[in-house]
Each structure stands twice: as structure tokens, then as C-alpha cells.
Amino acid sequence: MAETRKYRSRKSRPCDFCRRRRMACLRKEKADKCEGCCLRNQSCTYTMGPIKKKRPDSWKVETANPCIFRLERRPDVAPAENNALELHNGKTSLFVGFSGDRDPWLLRRIGEAAGADSGTTYLLKNTSTQTPIVFAMHPTEYLEPRPGCYEVDAVREAAKPVEDSLLETYFSVVNSSYPIMNRSVFYEELRNGTISATLLASMYVVAYPFLPDKSVVEKKAADWFKLSDFTARALPLEQGASTMQTVQATLLKLHERPMIIRDANFPRHWVQTASLVASAQELGLHIDPVGWDIPWREIAMRRRLWWLIYVHDKWESLGLSRPSHIHSDDFSVGEISESDYEDTVPGVRMFLVMVRLTKVLSELLTRFYTVKALQRPAEESMAIGVELLNRIDAIDTMYFPVASPAGPMASLVLAKTTLALSCCRSILYTDTDACYASLSSRALNYCSEFNVFLTGLQFDGFWWCYSQMNFSIVGTCMVAFYVIAQCKVDGEAWKSQVECYRNNLSALAKQTHVTQLALMRLDALYERIRKRTGGNVPKRVVATDEDLFGEWLANNGF
Template identity: 30%
Template sequence: MSAPNLVSQAMRRPCDRCRHRKSRCVRELGQEKCVRCTVHRHECTYLQGPVPRKRPDRQQSPRAEDLASNGLSPSPPAGQASSDAASPSRLTGTLGLEPHLHSTYIGPASYHESTLLDLKSSSTHVNQDMGHPRRVNQSSAFITRPDKNSASEMQRISDLDQIEATINPFGPALVKVYFQIVHPLFPILDKGVFVEKYARTYREFSPPLLAAVYLVALDWRLFDRALTKATRVPDTALLEDLAMRAMNDDMKRAKLSTLQAGLLLLQRVRSTSTSLPAQLLAVGQTLGIHVDCSDWTVPEWEKSLRRRLAWALYKHDKWGAIVHGRPSLIPIQIENSDFSDWDVGPCTFSDFPEATDIEEDDMEGIVDAGLGRAAFIQLIELTKIFSEIVATFCSVSATRKGGLLSRIGTTGTMSLAKPLVLKLRDWHSSLPDNLQLGSTYSHRLSTNGPLHLSHMAAELTIHRALLRTLSADTPPALRSTIRTAARARLLSAMKLIESLQPEHTQSFWGFAAASQVAMIGSFAGLLWATSAETDEAVEFVNQLERLRWALQMRASAAPFLHEALRMLDDEVGDLVALRTATSADQMSPWG
């Protein structure tokens, strides 16, 4: 790019983003965006005036000082400068996060007629209390309503005050811990928006979201010195009760923050709600999360946030099959289908706007944010394969008596498994070196454990289905092949658990991890229960003991492993009793 083709904005004025970064603003002739905004796909705006000089007697708000001391960069408090009051918030023009408004997606099958919505939007007699239409592209529209019709604003403020009182004075420290450890691997918030609002006042949030951020961060309080030295630990049970009660109220005026709060609350192993996953999927559809938003008339950062939220919800729905044993609610075929109700664009690195700025958290943080984003994207692709596996081998119609698997037998089931095994193998072999399990870095938590445990769970799901098809009529050679392969997978799973280092176990794992670990134990139990020889059965009991020991050595420092140990005890019971039982001749249905 030659110098004559560049125009320095210094002769005019820099765009808002270059002004904020205090960097040179350069724009090509004939282009609407400056070079930096074009490269990083940002909006290039000229809304803010020059930043006024700070006056000696002007003081920061207490919350802004707390955020600054915890390594965050808050926006100036509202009213600090005259130019700030004139500049719009990042929330202006949003669809799912606008204050005091909530929007409901109008699907093609709705009784609403698109043409009439357009006429209504141009009418001067629209009843604002009943809502007004907002079209975001040619085929997608929403009805936007004021929050006051569905929930009490006074109750919202009261809930927020109770939540803040429960954790005070640790709020800013917990927010810092959240964005250092959880956010890189579970990027369902927009960090810039959250910090901007938090710098002004906690009362700008929805109560369940604020409580959920605090709750999740509390699991990593040892990573903050102030929290470690605190003599008083916030009451997590009270905080969770406040969050769940506020969540029920928030669903009456659902926003993206409602979905964010619910997904965070479900990451905690102590959460007892079993209906919340289905409720969140309904909330997501109400918000239009399942629809491609690429050409919507909303800010670019909201489009990126919607895609990340959609795929986070997708992963939760699919891996919930392991946790709850219920069928998925999101369609199986989501790609290359003309009749799919899941039309979300792929999540790419461009959907992480904060990654384009050099952040202290990326350079010196507890988690490598770049690897966290890569792991998030890779897990989406793995989840798509897992969705096919569950649909093939775990559907009600396939597994019932006389269903597909019983009709095609072991040989037919192996034929169904082969292409899925190849997909898993290709996915695993395509992982870059820095996402391999053994790739760890000094003084940083590893992002890779959840990827490899999920891959192992997907493999075990296939092998478990094959084992279940074995019967007395299965040819001995075929039975031996299947059981040998299953035993190899069990040993690989054991090796994976035993290779987990503190850098792995102390990282963020997500809601399904405990169930995935427990599945290894139940898989060993299945191999034991179907053993035809005593020596083989004893070997699998020993593997169960080996798994228990590996979990006991790591569970005290990792909540999800502690939960997995409890689940394993519930699943297989007393291992000593199992060992004793193997001495009898009743271990196998074919013995």
C-alpha cells in the first residue's frame, strides 16, 4: 500500500476506536473505514468528541477504582465528562440487550403476518405498551416490549442489592477471576459490554447474570490473593437461591442476559434444576438464537455474541444426553439441509472481537485466551459428530426391542459405527499441537482437557452401543474383536485420567465433565457385567479401582472430579463386593 493512497485522519480527526486506543487513524482514499477497523472488522464511527483533560479535583467512582485495581479497564462513569454523556452506549441499537426492553422472535409459522408487521411499524397509532415490531432483515422480525409489563423493576433492584450484599466487597475481584479463567473457554459474554456496565453500577445487570458470574468465579477464588486472605467466604447456597429465584422472574422478560445467566448456572455441579436446559432452549428460540443473524440490522459485536451463545446452547443440549439421558431438542441435521430449524452461521475467530486487541489477559493471564477460543471452536465441531453418534445409537426407536439395532444385529451396527469412528479419528488428528493434552505452559492453566475427555466420551458411546448388541448368537470371533477394541478404549480412557495435571484439573471444564468421567466407570462396569471368564471380570474390577484411585488423588482440588467420584460410587457400588461377585459363575448373561 503506497503512501499517496493513504489519508491520515489527523488532518480531520481519528475514529472512535483509534481515539480510544490512542493510535494513528489511517484511511484509504475512497474507503469508508480506516485501515485498522477494516482489518479487524470493526464499526468505524466518529461519534465521540476529543477526550477532555482530567481535572485535578475529579475522582473516580469507587467501583471504577476497584476495577482498575483488579486489572480491568472500566469505561468512565456516566456523567464524568460532558462528551461522555453525548456518546452512545454500546447497547444502543442492540436487539437482545437493550435496557428496559425485551424482544420476541416471530417465526414463519406464527399467526403474525410479515406484511402486516411492516404496516404496523409505520403506523402512528401503535400501542407502545403492547409492543412494536422490529424487522432485522427481509425474513426475520421481532416484537419489542417494555420490561415494565412483565416484571417489577423494584424487585429487580432489590434482588441485585441482595446479591451484591452477599459477596461484598469481593465483586470486582470475582469479575476479574471470571474473565481470566472462565471466559476464555466459555465466551458467552461480551467482555467490553460487561465491564462498561459494571464500571457504572451493578444495578444495570439482570440479577441472575450477575449472581451467575459471581457463583462460577467463586470456584476459582484461590487464584486471587484478596479472596484467598478473606476471613469471610460468601454464602454460595444463598447466592444460588437468589439466582434461581431471579431466573424465574427474568424469563418473563427474556434477553440475551437471561440465556447467559442460565448457561452459567448450569455449569455448576451443585445446580439441581433438571428442567432449566429445556427452558433455556425455549428462551433461545424466543430470542431468535437459532436463526442466522449475519445480515441483521444489529451491531456487529451482537452478531458475534449471538453466534457464540447459539453454539454454547447447542453444545449444552447435545452433551446433556450424557448428563440427563434425555433426547436432544435441537435437530440432528443442521448442515446442508433445506428443512432445518437450526440456521446458525459457523463460529469463527472473527466472532471474538476482543481478540483483535492486545489485552493483558491474553499476554499474562492465567489462561491463554487464544487457545481457549480455539478449543471452543473445536468442541463445536466435535459436538456435531457426537450428535450423530447419539442419534444413531441412542435414539428411542433405534434401541427399543425390535428397533433398528436389534434388527441389523452386531454386524449392521458395526457398519453404522465405521463412518462415525473415522470422523472422530479425523477430528482428533487435525488438532494442532497446542491443543494436544500434553501441551501445557508454565504458570498457565490448560484449555485442552475438556476437548480430549469429550472425544473419549464420544468414542465410548460407540463402543458401549456395540457391546450392547452382543448376544449368545454372536460369532465368537466378532465378539472377541468388539471386546478387544472396547478394552483398548477403556485403557486409553484410564490413561487420559491419570495424565491430568493440576494445569488441567484447575481449569474450567463445564457441566458435562463429571458425567463424562463417570461414563468411564460405567463402561468398565458394562465390560465386567458381560465378561464370560472370571479372569477377565477381575481385570475390569481392578480397572474400576484404578479409576477410583486416580479420581481420589485429584478430586480434592477439582469439583467436577469430586462429583464424578460420587457418581461412580452410585453407579457401581462397592468395588470390593464386585470383586467378590466375580468368583461366582453368574457374571455374564452367557456364562
């Protein structure tokens, strides 16, 4: 559908910058610089000669061992995968959608007819007569998403001499708990030079705290901060022409350890989550790709990424008390399963259970935390809440693994407890007097089970990023029940659970940063209750931002 490109004579040489970038060198009449150099405010020079292409010697092909030659030619995948949407060939694919000025039904009818937007082609990716799925393929340079400093080599240089150890740590610690990357695909893209600098930098930054050699962690702290700063600046620009690697990099960026624990929304998490969902929708990740004319590997990747985004959005929505960006009517991606994963890492099954819990969470957010839902009668809220609690218990019984690694299992048990107690709290506040008697014993049981799980837990590994908020929510829910229970029969039982939880948080805070926010919030609540009740609650030393910042500086060698 694209218009025919205007003839350009070979005499019109590209400038040195455009030649290095292998991009079109466009110059307006009577201008002394091309558009690319004007945009970057740099000189436009013509000193470089044509870049010579390296060609293999003919004798290598003729004399090569036939077996090796067949192995080398096996990637007949390359021509077959020209139908992929993630090509890394200077083109960016954006989902057309259904309501804009580019009508997919009309585009399907007119086929490959030329369009008004030069350089853009439209690809029909399914054969459905009901809903045509069309993608617009734009030259990436038209969208100007990447500055000239995007150099993978510079990112890899910052990771030396521990790059291999970093990548091994990433896949053994991070990816085994949060299965976002396919190991074989990653190394293939790294060899081919198609990995993005932002994704590689995000992997390094997330993995570095878990390096076995802690002296290297401290020695190279400045390099990790530089890489983190690079991704913070580069990703918003890259989202102008997102790829699936951009989405992966953003998800990992959201899982970076915070430098200072001040608030659950650290730093700009909700805004970054909104950008993440927007990038996914531009790529069409919210539409089920099964049956599309794209490689199976890309179909599986699109499905995995969508559910990672779905889970992230819902738990951030709960923790930050914000309306979710994703609604059930706006996506069609089917249920995810183990068949969508090529690598069988321990975190896969845990993540599949997390998706099931998140669907219950989505209903909780819709039924209890929208503006209109706050006006529902107490009896109706009680019925809805009990139904959700029963579903949570059923997921626990049917899908929670009996034995599993501590990493993803700890995040999963925490998520289940957070969801159950949030549901109890939601019912409680509709009518405290009427609902407390029915809910107290059930909520107390959730707290007791979780405290037993935490007691003696030795784990300084990778936690899902919403775990920090979840620990804090659990503490708030416990204190909410305890405050109401002070004048009731089970007041001492609730006090005991809150005390036990506080001790568990304190013990875990010596191993990981994840419980620090919850500890700060719980101490602050304790202090307020003590003042209100005149000393019935043991006095606690409230951790302050300055205390934690000082500890962070000391731990990082400053």
C-alpha cells in the same frame, strides 16, 4: 405499528414506587392504588417530588481539552447501535417465528401499521425476500418479569471486600476455560449500569471457589449461598422477558458447584436446560443473525450463545438419558469460528473443537438413542458406529491442540473419551457376540490413552458442568466391557484398565468435586460384581451420600 398512546395530563403524578422504578403509573377508575402497588400489595404514596436530572455544566464542554473532548464523543456507537435488539431501555425483543398468529410475511407487507396489541412494535431485521425475520418489541413492564428486589448494588455489596478479586478470578479461571463473556463488554456494561443482577451474581458464585485466599472463601460462604439462592429464585421470573444476559446467567447457573453429590441431574438440571433452550428460541438465537440490521458485536454474541446452548443441551441429553431439545431442522446458525470472538482466551479453540465433537454426539443420539433407532439391525448399527468413531478420531488428529492449559483441555479430552466409549457401547449392545471382537481392542485403546492422561494430573480448576456426568459414563462403559470380557482372552486387560481408572478417580477426588459421582457409581458397580462373581473383584468401600455430605460440611466450615 403501536397504537397512539392516550394523552395523560402532567397533573396525574406517578406514585413514589412508580417514580423510583421509572415505570408507567396506571390507576383504574375509583381505585385507591395504582396497578403496580396493587400487584405488590403495598401502600401507594405520593410524597416524593420529581427526580432532578443531572446536567453537565456548560463550561466543562467549552473549556475541555479538545483531544479529551473528541475521545468522550467517540461513542458515536450509541446512536448507530439503536438498531440493537439488546437495548436495556425498558423494551424486550422476542422473536415472532413463522407459524403463529403474527405472520412475519404479512407484517413485512403492512410495514409500520398499527397493531391490536398496544405498546408493541414490530421490527424487520433482514431484507430477505424468502424469510422475513421479525421481532416484537414489548415494554418489559407488560411482561412483569422482575420483582422489586432486583438490585445490582445489593449483589455487589455481598461480594465486598473481594469484588475485584472475584471478577479477576472469574475471567482468569472460569472465562478462560468456558468463554461465555466478553471482558471489555462486561466492564462497559458494569460502568453504564446495564448489567443484570442475576448475571453478576452468577459470575460471583461460579468464581468464588477459585479465589486464591481460601480463608475468604470459608468466611463468606454464607454470602455465596445467599447469592446462589437469589439466582435460583430470580432467573425463572426473569425468563418471562429474557435477554442475552439472562441466557448467560442461566448457563453460569448450570455450572455452579453442587452442594451435595447425589445424582447426575443436580438439582433440576434438565428442567433448567429446557428453560435455557426456550429462552434462546424466544430471543431468536437459533436463527443465523448474519446480515441482520444489528451491530456486529451483537451478531457475534448471538452466534456464540447459540453454540454454547447447543453444546450444553446435547451433553446433558447424553448424561441424563433424555431426548435433546434441539434438532438440526430447527436452527440455521452457521459454523462458529475464532472470528466470532473478540477476546483470544485459551478456551476459545478448545470450545470450537468441542462444537465439532458435539455435532458427532448429536448424530450418535439420533442414530442410537431414539426409540425407533433401538430396532435397527446389528450390521447397520456397526457400520454407523464405526463411521462415527472414525470421525471422532479425525477430529482428535486434526483439531486437538498439542499444548494447551490444563483447564479446558482436561474437559475436552474427557468429552472425546466419553463420546468414543459411548459409541462403542452403543454398537456393543446391538449384538454383543458379533460386535465384541471388532470393538474390544479399539475401546481398550481409548481407555488406556485416557488413563495415561489422567495419571498424575494435578488440576483443581474449572470443569465444564457435564464433566461430572462424563466421568461417570466413562466408568460405566469400562465396566460394561469388563463384565463381558471376564470369560474372554482380554479379561485381565480390561480389569487392569478399570482398576487404573478407579485409582485415577480417587486421586482426582482429593482435588476436585467432579469425580465424586463417578467414584460412587464405580464403587457401587464393583460391589455388585463382587457379589455376583463370588469375590473375583477386589472389595471396595462404597462412598455414600452421608460420607460426602459430611466431608462437604467440614470443607465449608460448618
